Amino acid sequence: MSNDHLYAVIMAGGIGSRLWPRSRAATPKQFLDLASERSMLRETVDRIRPLVPVERILVVTGEEHRETVLGQVPGLPGENVLLEPAPKGTAPCIGLAAVALLARDNDAIMAVFPADHVIADAAGFRRAIAAAAQVAEEGQLVTLGIAPDRPETGYGYIRRGELLGTYDDHPVFHVQCFAEKPDEARARTFVESGEYYWNGGIFIWEAATILWEMAGLLPELYGELQSVAEVWDAPECLPRLHEAWQALPQITIDYGVMEKAQRVVTLPVDIGWSDVGNWAALSALLAADENDNVVRGPGRVLAPGSRGSYLYASAGRLVVAVGLEDFVVVDTPDALLICPKDQAQDVRDVVRELQAQDLQEYL
C-alpha cells in the first residue's frame, strides 16, 4: 500500500504530574529530555518520521506550548500545531485532529499516540503502524495491544477475541472487551492467559471513521466538532472552537468510543513500550551504575552507600544522597522530591496537595 494518506497525530497536551518536580505546567513531561538527550516529543516525532514525513505530522497541544513545540520539532509547519483551547480528555483532542485532517484529505488515516511514551524498537513500531493503517482502511478502529511482560496494575487491559486476519505478518484480533486497571491477582490471570494486552493508547483509524463513530456515541462532541469544521478556514473558527470547548465535558476516547464501538480490533506488538508513567518507570528504562543507581542531570551527584536509586541534580546543584535504597531524588532549581520508588505513583497526590495549598509557583 501507499502511505500517502497516513498522518501522525501526536497528543502533547498532558501535564505529567507524576513526573513532578521536573514536569511543570510550563514544561510538562513531553517537552523534557527525560529518557534521552532529546525531548520526549522530539523522540516521538523522530520515531514516526521514517514512515510519516513531518508535513503529515500533527501535534495537538495547549496554546501556551505552541512555541515550545515548534522549537523542539525542526521543520514542523506552523499549521501542523493544533491548539486545544483547554484539555478536555483524549476524545475531543482526537476529534479536533480528525476535523483538521479531513479539511486536508478526505481519505486521511490517522495514527494517534501520546508524545510522552518510550518505544525501544522504533522499527517494529513503524511496521506495526504501517500494518495497522491497512486494517484502518477497512473501516476498523485499531488499537495497538502491548504484550505485557509483568502483571502491571497501573494499566488498562485489552482482551482479544477472534482473529480478523493477518496484515504484513501482523495478526489482528477483534477486541472482546476492555478491562479497567486490575488488582494484582487479576493482572496475573490476564498475563498468564496470553489473551490480554496493555492498552497503550496508540490508535490507528480513518479520520472519517472516528468522526462517524463519535456521531453515534458522542453526539454532543460531534455536534460541536461539526460546528467548528463548518468554519474551519474562516476567521470565526477560533472563537467557535473556544466556545465549543468551553461547553464540552471531559471524556476519554477509551470510555467514549472504544469500549462501545463495534469495529474495534487490536494489533499486538512487542516493541519495548513504556509510558514512563512515573520516576520509577523512567529509572527502569535507563542504564544504572555499579551500585544500581541511575544518576542523571547537569548537576553533580554523590551517592555513598546508596543503591537502586534514581538521582537527578539540576544545573549548578550538588546532591549528596547517603544510604538511600530504592529511592527517587529529583532536585530542581526550586523544588525537591524524595520518594521511595514503590510510591512513585503517588507523586500525583503531591501535585494535588500543592494545588490545594495554592502553591502555584511550584506547579
Next chain:
Amino acid sequence: MSNDHLYAVIMAGGIGSRLWPRSRAATPKQFLDLASERSMLRETVDRIRPLVPVERILVVTGEEHRETVLGQVPGLPGENVLLEPAPKGTAPCIGLAAVALLARDNDAIMAVFPADHVIADAAGFRRAIAAAAQVAEEGQLVTLGIAPDRPETGYGYIRRGELLGTYDDHPVFHVQCFAEKPDEARARTFVESGEYYWNGGIFIWEAATILWEMAGLLPELYGELQSVAEVWDAPECLPRLHEAWQALPQITIDYGVMEKAQRVVTLPVDIGWSDVGNWAALSALLAADENDNVVRGPGRVLAPGSRGSYLYASAGRLVVAVGLEDFVVVDTPDALLICPKDQAQDVRDVVRELQAQDLQEYL
C-alpha cells in the same frame, strides 16, 4: 566572691563539617541559627552575659570571620575579637587568649568554651562557672564534667578521683584520668559506674596558671606565646603572631595540657549540654511534630508518610519528602544532603570527599 576578674573566652574558629551543607567555610556552624532563631555564637554570648559583661567576653576566631562576629554580638568591643592567623587546635587558641587577658589583668580568670554548643539550663551553667572560678583561684585547672545520660561513643570521658571540696554546693573532684572515645561496651561501663563524665571542652582557670602549665608541658608553644606577649601592644605584634602561628604544630588543650598536668579537677554538671555534633544531634534537641519530624528553615516542607526525620528547606525552596524514616534532609541554595540519622556522623567524610574532588564552591 567578686567576679571582676572573670572573663569568658569563646572559641569560634571551628568549621563544623558534620553540619554540612549549612555549615560552610564562609559561615561555619557557630554563626548559624541552627538550634534557635539566633546564631549559636549569639546564644553562647547571651548565656554567659548575666555573669560576665560583654566587655570581658573575648571571641577567638579566624580573620575572615571578624565582621560576622561583630555583627552577631552587639556591643562587643572590637578589641575583644581575637584573630588567630590559622586554626592550630585549642591549645594555641587558649594560649593566645591567656596572653591577651594577662595584658589587661594579671589576675584574669578565664572560662573557656566553644561557640557551637547548646546548653538548656543556662542558669545552672552560670552557677557552675561561678563556682569553678573559685576553684580556679586556687590554681586548679577546672573542667566541667557533663553528667552522661547515655553510653555515647562520640565523646571523650573524664574519670573523677577523690573529692577536692564543695564550692557553692558544687562538689569538685580530682581528675583520675581522661579516656578517649570508648566503644559502646566500655561506654556503658563508664555510665553505669557513675564515676565518669563527658569531656565537654569547657574549662576554667587563671590565665597565668594555664600559661605556667604550657611553659612546662608545651615549651615550644609557650616560647612563641611569650614572643608575642612581649610586643603585645606594638605594631610588630601582628607579624610576630603570624610568624609564630606558622611554626606551630596542631595541638589540643586536652592532649597538650589536661592529660598531663597535675592540678586538674572536674566540676560535674547536669545542664542539658549538647555539642550539636551532627544533624541527628541537632534534631534531637528540637521540638518535633506529630509525625516525629523536625521541620525547619525559611522554605517549605511537605513530608507525607515521613517519620522521625529532620527536614530543612532554604528560602524559596520546596522540599517534598515522601516515606522517609529517621533521615536528615538539608536543602541549601546550592547543595543538598540526604542521610540516615544513624550515619550523620559520617557527613564529615562527605566534606573530605568534596575537598578531594576540589569542589571548593560547595565547601
